[in-house]
Amino acid sequence: MDPSRKRAIRMTVALTAALLLASALIWTSFSAGREELSVSQLLGRAHPGQSYILAGTVLAGYRHEGDALLFRIRDPKLHESVAVRYTGIVPDPFAAGRGVLVAVHEPRAGSTTFVGEDGSMSTKCPSKYQAAPAARGGASSYGAAAPTK
Amino acid sequence: MQFVIVLLVLAAVALFVTVPLRGRRGAPDPSAERVAADGRAIEDLEAAREAKYREIRDAELDHGTGKLSDADFGSLDSALRAEAVEILKALDGARERAAAAAGGA
Amino acid sequence: MALIGRALLILALLTSLYGAGASIYGARARRPAWVDSGRRSVYALFALAVLAFAILESAFLRSDFSYNVVAEHSSTTTPAFYKATAPWSSQEGSLLLWVFLLSMWSSIVLFATRKRVREIAPYATAVLLGFGAFFSSLMVFYANPFATSATPPSEGAGLDPLLLHPSMMFHPPMLYSGYTLMAVPFAFAIGALITGRLGSEWIRVTRKFALGAWLFLGIGVLLGARWSYTELGWGGYWAWDAVENAALMPWLCITAFIHSIMIQEKRGMLKVWNASLILLSGTLAILGTFLVRSGVLDSIHAFGASTLGVPFVVLLAAMIGGGIYLVSSRRERLRSDHQIDSLLSREAVFLFQNLVLVAMVFVIFWVTFFPLISQALTGTKVSVGPPAFRPFIVPLALVLVLLSGIGPLIAWRRVTAANLKGSFAFPVAFAVAVLVALLLGTSADTRPFALIMFTLGAFVLAGVAQELYRGTSARRAFAKESWPVALASLVRRNRRRYGGYTAHAGLSLLLIGVAASSSFQHSRDVSLRPGQSAVVDGYTLRYVRPIADAAAAKLTFGAVLAVYRGGHYVETLRSTRGFYPTGFNGTAGPISEAFNGSADSNVGLDAGLTHDIWTVVNPDLQPLQAAITRGDTVFERLMKSLSPTQARQASVLGVIGAYRARAIVGLTQQYVSHPWPIEFLLIVSPLVTWIWLGAIVIALGGVIALWPPPEALLVRRRSAAVYAARVARELA
DSSP states (O other): OOHHHHHHHHHHHHHHHHHHHHHHHHHHHHHHOEEEEOHHHHHHHOOTTOEEEEEEEEOSOOEEETTEEEEEEEOSSSOOEEEEEEESOOOTTOOTTOEEEEEEEOOOTTOOEEEEOTTOOEEOOGGGOOOOTTTOOSSOTTOSOOOOO | OHHHHHHHHHHHHHHHHTHHHHHHTTOOOTTHHHHHHHHHHHHHHHHHHHHHHHHHHHHHHHHHTTSSOHHHHHHHHHHHHHHHHHHHHHHHHHHHHHHHHHHHO | OHHHHHHHHHHHHHHHHHHHHHHHHHHHTTOHHHHHHHHHHHHHHHHHHHHHHHHHHHHHHTTOTTBHHHHHHOOTTSOHHHHHHGGGGSHHHHHHHHHHHHHHHHHHHHHHTTTSOTTHHHHHHHHHHHHHHHHHHHHHHTOOTTOBOSSOOSSOOOOOGGGOSHHHHHHHHHHHHHHHHHHHHHHHHHHHHHHTOOSSHHHHHHHHHHHHHHHHHHHHHHHHHHHHHHHSSSSOSOOOOHHHHHHHHHHHHHHHHHHHHHHHHHHSOOHHHHHHHHHHHHHHHHHHHHHHHHOTTTOTTHHHHOTTHHHHHHHHHHHHHHHHHHHHHTTTTTOOSSOOOOSSSHHHHHHHHHHHHHHHHHHHHHHHHHHHHHHHHHSSOEEOOGGGTHHHHHHHHHHHHHHHHHGGGSOSSOOOHHHHHHHHHHHHHHHHHHHHHHHHHSSGGGOHHHHHHHHHHHHHHHHHHHHHHHHHHHHHHHHOOOHHHHHHHHHHHTHHHHHHHHHHHHHHHHHHHHHHHHHSOEEEEEEEOTTOEEEETTEEEEEEEEEEEEOSSOEEEEEEEEEEETTEEEEEEEEEEEEOOOOSOSSSOTTHHHHSSOEEEEOEEEEOSSEEEEEEEEOOOGGGHHHHHHHHHHHHHHHHHSOHHHHHOHHHHHHHHHHHHHHHHHHHHHHHHSOOOEEEEEEEEETHHHHHHHHHHHHHHHHHHHSOOTTHHHHHHHHHHHHHHHHHHHHO
16 A cells, blocks of 8 residues: 555644544533523523532531531622532532532422532642631631640 | 841842852843853763764664664764764864863963 | 832843844854854843742741731741742742742753853743743733732731642642753753754754653652642542642653653664654643643633733644644754664664653643533533543553563664563563462452553563673673672663663552552442441441641641551551631631631541551531530620720730630530441552652652763763774774
């Protein structure tokens, strides 16, 4: 076979493989993808039975109830917030004032609490947090340190 | 005080950076062009020579570890060595030209 | 000093701009003095960066809270080691680290090449100084590390507790070294493209920097994975997080580059490809820095909020646009000198490997950026998440491992059937034996991808072992040396080859570890009372007793677990969770603030060659909540009852502080004296240690390949003499 024909065949094979990969990727991402919504978008759009990725900032005052974590999440700039009931692994960076992503389902009838999917929570890498001035403190303002037990 | 330190650093940087400009007044050197062209040719050939030597060593190693048959190695090795000889000849030529240019300049 | 620091940054910006201009003018007008002056600007930039960094470091070490970055990222209680490394946990400090490292590597490469690559170097200098100017201007205009406050706080906020981990402190300098080293081949490639000097010369002078970038970036990525595994309390080492992907993409790209440049050096082929690869690697490195610094993908509003987004987008656009223009305008000169002789040659394997790596980069890029892509295309942000990576990355990784095994076994240029048989017989036989053993002796057949990875890994390891054995035998036969000496001199004389083989072996170990630990992990999320136990993968983990500790810096609640297997005691693990005080800021009560801050896990880990037993505890403090709220009320009332004078008296505050501390200790004690059921995450995963061992072996391979040959000059001169003699002979 002459070299130029060989090259053309190789090129066709390579391009076909690339095309297949690209189409599979596009298909997967559009079919398996879920809408990523902010709190206000979620409130305006949630349909029963559908799940979404909810992004926002954790409000102070979250608590545990059995093995579930109850917290409110809000838009970083707006003041709307929604309640989420979540079970599964809570990543360590989870804390009030920090951004999280969590997959949620529409609340059950009569409830306003969105149901978080088990183990779907992800948090921002802590290297990117900027401390809000005076929001955190290594020591208490009371001065005296708690004695070590 | 801080202002003085900043001025000193500024002066030091300015002096350091402009040394070459003050020394030769930054004038273009008419012979530099030819010398540079020779230098480029030598650099290219040296790179080619190194790559060729590496290729020869690799072929020897491939042969030694059984990846190249004796016949293949024989033809490949002699071809590579012939190419190396060509590069060396060209390199000698370029060096002579460079030496002549440097002597004439 | 802050004023001097800021002046140094402005001076760094001006020096970078001047040097870039001088270099380009010198190259265009053929005035070497201006080129020299441009190069000296790089040295000057380095000196300025060192001074600026020293000022910032000393502010951190002295805990000078008049510097905003120090107040926000350090405190007097921060241990000295973390004080010294805290500068790069801030945005501003990490930008300064970038400039410091960039100017250091640039100075090294430009000093080493001051008498070589004279045509390309000025443009490379200009590109490097362009980066220097960009990052200096970010600090001058957007994120000044020397910003001060007129009313400094008496105490700093302290370093984020999650970052108090040794590997987290080395991780950023490693990543940034990788990124900045990548700027060196990038800059020389631009220079080569501008001047049209597209031979292997620019590759020869920057190869080690590309290899260094690969090594440092790889170490950085692995340190991040290790930190995630031991510190983040979710049990994994890789989450396909945007920040992780940001570092992985340029690493994959530079891995392709350090392979394909060998083909250009040897055969004069793939010039367009290599130039494109390094331009892509450099762009991805900047993209990585951008992703980490802007947070564009993590939060919907981060892009608007981050001031650094726009300049980075402009820089990236310039890099991509300029790169495409340069490559397409030089495509004639980039034509190959040769063609690949055969699809069965090492060149062809390298080429396939390059395509696989680039495909991986494409997949990771697409999925990571899909939220932004979909938002641009359809208006809604769609997230695909980690599951979307697997169906693509797993098969590509399998092909990659296969190729990394084939590559060392076949020769450059051409292969014959007989040689193939000779080279492949043992590795294939070994791989088949491993496959059969796994099928018969384990349950690996339930996970076909993992099974294939084990088999391919065995193939690679056997291939590398065979290569070392045969090479050493050949050397022994030739030089009459003992086995160890022959092996050492074989590796010493062929560092690139055997460094590469070592890295391939390491990659196999690493991916075997990944396949095993991700496919055969057993995990349980259970709630236990003291005395109760849970069984995970044949191991019985018994919750022996609760433990608690109330220190000033954090409250610790945890558990002691005893591990048994088949009724026999194996060992004791301690797993705790630390709660850091929020600092009294009015949002939490005086007692609550000790319990409601950020938390971190201290993993109870038993790491071994065959498996890891990994445990975290999530102590629910809800049962204490009523008492905490009561305590808040009591102390708030007490504070309000003080007269303004009393409220300022240190002695009064001290007494109240001591009572408060005692109250907190009492609450903490309740956890131990009246234990309630707490949540555990218990994981047993096989071969995780192989990941870290594999990484060490890969790094070792990188070091072998990077290490300068001790007698480099001698060897060159000697062989030059041999060939000169030959030239003389043939001329005669």
